[in-house]
Amino acid sequence: MSKLPRIASIALIVTAVAAGQALAHAHLKTSSPAEKASVISPGELDLTFTEELDLKFSGVKVTDPGKKDIKLGEAGLKDDGKVLTVPVPTTLAPGDYTVDWHVLSTDGHKTSGSYIFTVKP
Incomplete structure (x- = not known):
């Protein structure tokens, strides 16, 4: 096998492995309240x-x-462990609130993020 096809094959394998690992992380799909809501x-x-x-x-x-x-x-989980629910026991005053989250998926990958929502008067 010449060098070019061998290098291309290795690059393809490395790309496929990296893409598979990225897909295994728990990414925030939706939130309620939603970002910027x-x-x-x-x-x-x-x-x-x-x-x-x-x-x-x-x-x-x-x-x-x-x-x-x-x-x-x-906090608790619902919908097959994919929805993290957190009660807010007090009434929030009007203004912008920041939600910082961190999760560990059951396959061992950590992810985190944040978003802001607004409580209207």
Whole structure:
């Protein structure tokens, strides 16, 4: 086998392996409230991921417009472990809230992110 086809074959294999690993991570698919949404104070947050989650190593933190942490209820999973639900037991005042999340998929991959939603007056 000449060098060029061998190099092309190796590059193809490396690309396929890397793509497979990237697809195995739990990515945020949808959220409620949604990113940049303007809503009334939510009773809970629902974050839907592409993979099943390990609840023990997954969580959410919400901060108010003054960067103070909001007290949240105990997180849980639903819909085959792909939806992380977090109760919001208090009424949120109007303003922008930041949701910081981190999850561990059941296959052992960690991902994290954040988004902002607005509570309207």
